Amino acid sequence: MSGEPTRRATLFGGLCLCCLPSLARSAEEVDGRFTLEEVAPQTFVRKGLHEDASAQNADAIANIGFIVGRDGVLVTETGGSLADGQWLRAEIAKRTDKPIRHVVLSHVHPDHCFGAAAFLEDKPNFIGHASLREALDARGAFYRERLEEILGKGRAGQVVYPTQAVKDGTEIDLGDRTLRFTAHGVAHTPCDLSMLDTASGLLFPADMLFVERVPSLDGSLNGWLKEIERLKGFGATRAVPGHGPVTVELAPALGDLSRYLTTLRDETRKAIAAGISIDKATETVARSERERWTLFDTYNGRNVTVAYKELEWE
Amino acid sequence: MRTIAAFAIGLALSAGPVLAAGAGDSDAEREARWGEIKQSVFKDRAVEKTDTLVSIDAPARALDAALVPITLTMPQKDRVKGVYLFIDDNPSPYAAHFEFGPAADPSEVKLRVRVNNYTNVHAVVETKDGKLHEAVKFVKASGGCSAPMGMSDEEAMRGMGEMRLKFGGDVKPGQPVEATLMVRHPNFSGMQMNQITRDYTPARYVQKLSVAYGDTPVFTLDGDISLATNPVINFALLPEGRGPIKVTASDNQGGRWEHSFDAPAVSN
Numbered sequence: 015m016s017g018e019p020t021r022r023a024t025l026f027g028g029l030c031l032c033c034l035p036s037l038a039r040s041a042e043e044v045d046g047r048f049t050l051e052e053v054a055p056q057t058f059v060r061k062g063l064h065e066d067a068s069a070q071n072a073d074a075i076a077n078i079g080f081i082v083g084r085d086g087v088l089v090t091e092t093g094g095s096l097a098d099g100q101w102l103r104a105e106i107a108k109r110t111d112k113p114i115r116h117v118v119l120s121h122v123h124p125d126h127c128f129g130a131a132a133f134l135e136d137k138p139n140f141i142g143h144a145s146l147r148e149a150l151d152a153r154g155a156f157y158r159e160r161l162e163e164i165l166g167k168g169r170a171g172q173v174v175y176p177t178q179a180v181k182d183g184t185e186i187d188l189g190d191r192t193l194r195f196t197a198h199g200v201a202h203t204p205c206d207l208s209m210l211d212t213a214s215g216l217l218f219p220a221d222m223l224f225v226e227r228v229p230s231l232d233g234s235l236n237g238w239l240k241e242i243e244r245l246k247g248f249g250a251t252r253a254v255p256g257h258g259p260v261t262v263e264l265a266p267a268l269g270d271l272s273r274y275l276t277t278l279r280d281e282t283r284k285a286i287a288a289g290i291s292i293d294k295a296t297e298t299v300a301r302s303e304r305e306r307w308t309l310f311d312t313y314n315g316r317n318v319t320v321a322y323k324e325l326e327w328e
Numbered sequence: 329m330r331t332i333a334a335f336a337i338g339l340a341l342s343a344g345p346v347l348a349a350g351a352g353d354s355d356a357e358r359e360a361r362w363g364e365i366k367q368s369v370f371k372d373r374a375v376e377k378t379d380t381l382v383s384i385d386a387p388a389r390a391l392d393a394a395l396v397p398i399t400l401t402m403p404q405k406d407r408v409k410g411v412y413l414f415i416d417d418n419p420s421p422y423a424a425h426f427e428f429g430p431a432a433d434p435s436e437v438k439l440r441v442r443v444n445n446y447t448n449v450h451a452v453v454e455t456k457d458g459k460l461h462e463a464v465k466f467v468k469a470s471g472g473c474s475a476p477m478g479m480s481d482e483e484a485m486r487g488m489g490e491m492r493l494k495f496g497g498d499v500k501p502g503q504p505v506e507a508t509l510m511v512r513h514p515n516f517s518g519m520q521m522n523q524i525t526r527d528y529t530p531a532r533y534v535q536k537l538s539v540a541y542g543d544t545p546v547f548t549l550d551g552d553i554s555l556a557t558n559p560v561i562n563f564a565l566l567p568e569g570r571g572p573i574k575v576t577a578s579d580n581q582g583g584r585w586e587h588s589f590d591a592p593a594v595s596n
Binding site for chain 1: 385387391392395397399438440471474475476477479480492494496497506508510512521558560562
């Protein structure tokens with residue numbers, strides 16, 4: 015083995031790696047495209063791209079960030095890849111030398127989870143929904159494999175499991191502020207965890223709130239509409255959505271989301287009742303929403319498929 | 329550089345990583361694979377290409393690789409004895425075989441399948457004179473057979489064997505009636521990881537589905553692991569029979585379920 019790496023390095027040295035898209039991008043290159051915004055005192059959020067995962071964007075598509083408390087740092091969302099998580103960790107180090115004590119795993123989707131590996135060396139408390147473990151068991155390896163196909167080998171990051179599982183709700187005290195967590199029923203996914211910063215009043219509903227980018231349904235349509243009502247009852251007026259601007263007014267943002275999901279539900283039910291098959295329904299349901307969301311054409315048809323197979327058994 | 333659509337948020341892997349297995353196969357390789365499949369199923373029987381006896385409608389790029397809707401249209405319905413569906417690059421390419429009875433109108437059937445790779449999908453019609461005719465459609469999808477169900481095996485098996493039968497439109501005497509048959513069954517492909525034991529959940533799939541109008545057969549369907557979870561079949565039946573519609577389903581692990589549904593009421 016000893017002579018081999020050198021020879022390979024020499025060989026690769028003769029190639030222009032930057033022209034190979036799957037090898038081109040890394041944390042440093044993610045760096046230049048992003049900035050963190052201080053959305054509340056000591057609360058920083060990076061806006062994700064309205065794109066799908068690609069080698070160029072290192073899956074940096076979700077809103078991620080952190081809160082600096084008296085006793086340490088809490089990471090609100092980890093990012094979509096090892097590189098994305100490493101970028102966030104470096105940004106934290108620029109602003110504070112307090113230890114990273116807590117890392118939130120808001121749900122199972124790769125654009126929120128795969129940055130977690132960047133924080134393993136901090137040995138933080140990884141907090142997640144009680145159903146997150148089994149969701150990661152079922153999907154983690156599968157996601158990782160697909161993500162590596164897109165980003166390149168070794169670039170996805172390993173699957174990280176929660177060390178603290180939240181069944182109903184819990185609180186974390188950072189010394190000068192308390193974060194209140196709620197484990198939701200099946201909604202966007204079967205393992206959505208929301209967080210309320212009681213100091214700033216800012217709600218972090220993660221992907222239970224999409225803004226600008228078309229919502230993606232991977233749990234239960236009826237369940238999501240139910241959990242939206244619950245989010246309204248938390249008393250927050252501003253929120254950090256999983257995708258969209260770094261902060262939004264909560265009520266109108268939930269209003270837009272409800273309108274999309276309700277349209278999806280009502281028109282899918284109508285299609286089922288009229289005997290319109292699933293393939294035809296994907297082309298007709300919720301078209302009135304098309305101009306209101308980015309990536310509509312990429313996700314709406316799939317949302318209809320998920321909604322149809324839930325609602326056809328009603 | 330094309331980005332990978334529909335991946336990162338949901339399980340929408342179907343839109344297809346560029347590097348998906350099977351994506352780069354040459355036409356010659358695909359042809360050779362189809363030749364092997366034909367040989368193993370039809371032995372030395374000739375299979376003619378057809379543009380008229382059967383056509384396949386499927387999304388060129390699947391929205392959900394674990395639930396790809398397929399429509400088979402067979403306009404010369406009186407000549408049709410049965411139809412086979414193959415997904416060439418699935419681990420088990422033989423996906424379904426319908427054999428139609430006197431109470432069927434085989435001009436259109438719909439079903440939902442899993443697609444594991446970029447693949448050719450073949451339909452082979454067997455006409456009543458015993459001849460075989462093939463049509464093909466290329467589908468881009470990836471990971472449909474191994475895609476996790478997103479729930480525990482126990483949850484996936486809840487209500488197994490439950491069925492619904494719905495009829496569409498006005499029922500006119502002597503006219504075919506559109507019907508949708510829904511069967512609750514996980515149809516485990518054998519490639520899905522059990523989240524508790526971390527072993528693969530053994531394949532458990534609907535092997536046979538029979539529909540009869542009274543005593544008159546509508547169709548029998550031989551299924552395999554490529555049928556999507558909770559199989560749904562759209563078909564048309566002729567109001568030839570008498571009595572209820574009887575549906576029998578059985579799977580490869582000895583499960584057997586029977587349901588009887590009221591025949592559609594005729595409106596004059």
